[in-house]
Amino acid sequence: xxxxxxxxxxxxxxxxAAAAQYANTLGAKVGAPQxxxxxxxxxxxxxxxxxxxxxxxxxxxxSPIKGFLDKNPxxxxxxxxxxxxxxLAARDKLKAEGAxxxxxxxxxxxxxxxxxxFLHPKDFNGCLVELEQV
Amino acid sequence: xxxxxxxxxxxxxxxxAAAAQYANTLGAKVGAPQxxxxxxxxxxxxxxxxxxxxxxxxxxxxSPIKGFLDKNPxxxxxxxxxxxxxxLAARDKLKAEGAxxxxxxxxxxxxxxxxxxFLHPKDFNGCLVELEQV
Numbered sequence: 001x002x003x004x005x006x007x008x009x010x011x012x013x014x015x016x017a018a019a020a021q022y023a024n025t026l027g028a029k030v031g032a033p034q035x036x037x038x039x040x041x042x043x044x045x046x047x048x049x050x051x052x053x054x055x056x057x058x059x060x061x062x063s064p065i066k067g068f069l070d071k072n073p074x075x076x077x078x079x080x081x082x083x084x085x086x087x088l089a090a091r092d093k094l095k096a097e098g099a100x101x102x103x104x105x106x107x108x109x110x111x112x113x114x115x116x117x118f119l120h121p122k123d124f125n126g127c128l129v130e131l132e133q134v
Numbered sequence: 135x136x137x138x139x140x141x142x143x144x145x146x147x148x149x150x151a152a153a154a155q156y157a158n159t160l161g162a163k164v165g166a167p168q169x170x171x172x173x174x175x176x177x178x179x180x181x182x183x184x185x186x187x188x189x190x191x192x193x194x195x196x197s198p199i200k201g202f203l204d205k206n207p208x209x210x211x212x213x214x215x216x217x218x219x220x221x222l223a224a225r226d227k228l229k230a231e232g233a234x235x236x237x238x239x240x241x242x243x244x245x246x247x248x249x250x251x252f253l254h255p256k257d258f259n260g261c262l263v264e265l266e267q268v
Contacts, residue, residue, distance in 0.1 A: 001161030021259075077211040097159045127211055
């Protein structure tokens, strides 16, 4: 069912510093910051040859990243995103096998303009898993 | 400097259950468990089309994963691994820019038979970063 690893998302306490570190110290291809007000984050994408790293920084008071950074002030890996062909079929299979889908269970449009869902970390070895239909 | 994302490593409290979940619930290609006594882990590799997930479970009393699972009983993302062409050149550049290399600073042979180094999470947004020479 799952396909490619679409991205690894890392919450960072200083987006400018983290982007500069990936560009200069690690020598990666780093994009410009993008505000995603519907998701409460500002995002910087790092393009690796086979996948992406998504640096996340809180945007607005309701940001889902804010609590994570309160608990992890240095930052940390926030979630991983797997691609699926059919997000509704994937959701229904996962729910039938007992996995919990976060929110109201309906896909939202994610940072890449594609339908996404998040799965409960307690059902997946402590990892917050995003599914993105591609 | 960094190239492909070689793998994402996830520490899990029950390796058999986690491998079965990736194989059956998530429908991924899952390998057989491999003991890596020099690294204190038993590993299951999950082959995605573009990268790998590495499920880690403690092996032996000195396992570096044991403390992580004590703090995170449900499991969690343990590290991410970037590929580099020349691990000594990468190490020297990183050290010159102030990043801390774990251990004695000399590469060890990792789970894939290639030289690896780990970088201090506090220098990389709370992420434990492995570099692997490919």
